[in-house]
Amino acid sequence: MKPANRLAFIKEYYFSRKLQEIKEMQQNGIDVINLGIGSPDLPPPYDAVAQMQLAAKQENAHKYQSYRGADELREAFADFYQRKFQVEVNAATEILPLLGSKEGIMHISMAFLNEGDEVLIPNPGYPTYTSVTKLVGAKPVFYELKEENEWQPNFNELEKQDLSKVKIMWLNYPHMPTGVKASQHLFHDAIAFAKKHDILLINDNPYSFILNDNPESLLAYPGAKEVGLELNSVSKTFNMAGWRVGAVLGSQENLQHILKVKSNMDSGMFLPLQLGVAVALKENEDWFKNLDFLYKNRRTKIIELVEKLDCQLEDRDLVGMFVWAKIPEAYQTSEEFSEHILQTHHLFAAPGTVFGSGGEGYIRFSLCVDEATIEKAIKRVEA
Structure with a gap:
């Protein structure tokens, strides 16, 4: 075939x-x-595993679950963002749990990209940004990250390009593979750039709590929810890579677009996994x-x-x-x-x-x- x-x-x-x-x-x-x-x-945290095991014995644990995720999980993510990033998000409307943040890259791309749209992708960067962009028929446009510029985007150089077809810009700070943090003005400048050119800005943020005494979120910056989304995951922070649980956070309007895609591609997450992660997110x-x-x-x-x-x-x-x-x-x-x-x-x-x-x-x-x-x-x- x-x-x-x-x-x-x-x-x-x-x-x-x-x-x-x-x-x-x-x-x-x-x-x-x-x-x-x-x-x-x-x-992973002992209490999270214990909660998952306990939840697996609940009467409703093995049924289809909500496409929007369990209330307990969304509330735990909201509390986590408040404690760790000082970011307020509405648990009911501004958090959408995912089967890992890698799934979110595909869902976001399907929700916002048409064939022929362009996507700004960091080079070097996570390969999935490129492969997913190609899978949905859009065009990767790479922006160079260089050691002499501390692996940060050069917005002055980006302004010289034709950005008329750019729909999405991927950020990933702390950056993988280089391990650098966002510079002092990066998120502020990126938000201004996205507003100016009507670009959806997405920060993929799974590494904030590994060897980092100053974790940051894009959503902590003024105006971020107007143009931005953030992906996060429990894979690295809580040693739960195989659990496949993450979330995308942002405005209700943008999450509704993503939910249209997600609800046609899965039937919710196993409830015990969600309840176990909710406990992990409360670790001290x-x-x-x-x-x-x-x-x-x-x-x-x-x-x-x-x-x-x-x-x-x-x-x-x-x-x-x-x-x-x-x-x-x-x-x-x-x-x-x-x-x-x-x-x-x-x-x-x-x-x-x-x-x-x-x-x-x-x-x-x-x-x-x-x-x-x-x-x-x-x-x-x-x-």
Whole structure:
């Protein structure tokens, strides 16, 4: 059967292919240490798991659930945003739970993009922004993020472009893969830019609480709800990547458009998952302090590994669960270096070009492995 034409414009997700290759190496007896994937290896909050187990025994737990999400989950997200970001959102109308924020990228794109519309996408940036844009028939327009500009958008350069067809601009701060935070004026400038050019501004915000003592939300800035949406997730903050629970927050009008798409693509989330996440969102500061303690220790070890591999690190105090480093000068491309350490040391780290041409010359290491495993990787390189 001939596939749809849209598939000609996208490839299988890089990590989907690479993980299969690593699995085959392991099946052949090669002990590959995977430092490439941002899937938390730590447990979620105990109380959240207990609540999920308890809820699974409720009489109505296994029925279809609301497309808008459980009241308890929306209220927990609203309280979380008030406590952590000082942002007021209406739990009934300005929060839409999702099956993970990755699902939200597709729903938002389907709700707002027509064929031929253009989308401003960061380079380097999360590959799904590009693939989803192509899947819905829109055109990716990349804006360059450069180390000399601290990986921030250059709005002066963007103003020189023809923006007449641009419908959406993706932001992702704290930024993945580089780990930088939004500059002091970024969100303010982005909102003004979006208003001027009638662009929907979306901040994808899953990394705010990993090694970050000053979490920020786009929605905390004046005028943000008029032109903006924010995606968030419990995957990284609460070690719940496999639970597939996130949310999109913004104005009631914009969420109604997204709900039209969502309600035709799923039949609600499993209620025990929603109630478990609602408990997780109420965790106190000890949760975040303990998480940071573990990730700081891991980051110190990963930096040691990076230096053993002769990579260069400009910033040792990055946010999020990755370390972004320059490859050694002896290697021409990121993929060449990534393949070298895979075949030589049986270590996998993600080449920067996975995240766009702007990632050439860089490599990304994940903090989602324990210290003993990182120490094992260091000894391999030393040997």
